[in-house]
Amino acid sequence: MRRDILDLRAFYASELGRMARAMVGRKLTETWGDAAGLDVLGLGYPTPYLGAFRPRARRVVAAMPAQQGVEIWPGVGGGLTTLAHEDALPFQNALFDRILVIHALEESPDPTALLREVWRVMAPSGRVIVAVAARDGLWANAESTPFGHGRPYSRRQLAQLIREAEFEPLGYTRALYAPPVSWLSGQAETFEQAGSRLWPRFSGVVLIEAIKQTYAIKARPQRVKSRVARPVMAPIPATRDPARRNPSP
Template identity: 30%
Template sequence: MAVLCEEVNWPVDTGHVDKLVVMHGLETSEQPSSLLEECFRVLGPGGKAMFIVPNRGGMWSRSDRTPFGYGRPYTLSQLEAQLKYHQFSIERHEFGLYQPPSQRRFWRKTGQMLEQLGHSVSMIAAGGVIMVEVSKRTPAPMGPGLKEAVSRPLRILTPNPSKEVKPI
């Protein structure tokens, strides 16, 4: 489902989303913290989300001719810190979009090779985007009384060998 709405007031019930993809959302948001809170709200327990943002070190965020040239690019550590702050559990991350942002035929034809090469040397060549998969982990409830033992448990279901059962 795709929805066009306020970025921090989605028409989705709390906890009703299993999978969420946020692309061109976080880097262009005027309120990224509120957007992440809204993402956390709509995800159900164990739900997963994929955040795709421009890589600050990539070529795509340096060109105004690309969709990733607008907004606020991130480094991997900046993005993961934001997500952890908003109680998401980081599952994995990946870089992508190693092909230069060009319409030239040479770069378009070599795109697949550059993507494969980029994944094998990703520490040297920065990908244009960072993709981080997160999950929503809800901690077990804590509070008074949850750890306390019952002082007088019901003994109705416990067998009592001293009493003999008589037929009715």
């Protein structure tokens, strides 16, 4: 059973929730930039993270599962959220350039069907980021947070699920190394820097970026010039088909 919308809102209004939003949100903007001129969809409970894209994206909307409930967002101007059945999203095919899936898979009764709907509404050249609670992290056991409910995933489990939904994983990254306790929120940056180097496996959240597999996409996606010296998301090697090329972010 999904967490209620009121619980999710309360968490992100707390000091711990604000820290989680900052750490995870940074990974999203590092990967997608400001999404200038793009159509962006958030699925699950994405509103804490979508605000960064609103100034320059062409369209930003959020879809929230019916079992969870929906909130009015952004609160001024017109509403940009909709209540949806996760296996029947109210959007036309191939509409969105970027899709964020967060607080969605862990409590879904059918994660593959959810991701297949994401596949349907995503443009052929689009990208999806799926963020889930990491199986080996402390946050998966923190029941006072949204990351402590439902099924957590290892990176390999998540990559396998994404491939089953006909996406091709491009790369992964991690976030939330600070313990899920409010009094350590002020030290989150220190934990983030140290954790990514010393104990990368024990992050609270794992994020994978993927592209849509279609008959039109056969070759490796073109490499996009990056402003950093190393990729934001480490590449994920293909595991099931030895003949498949190893995609790069």
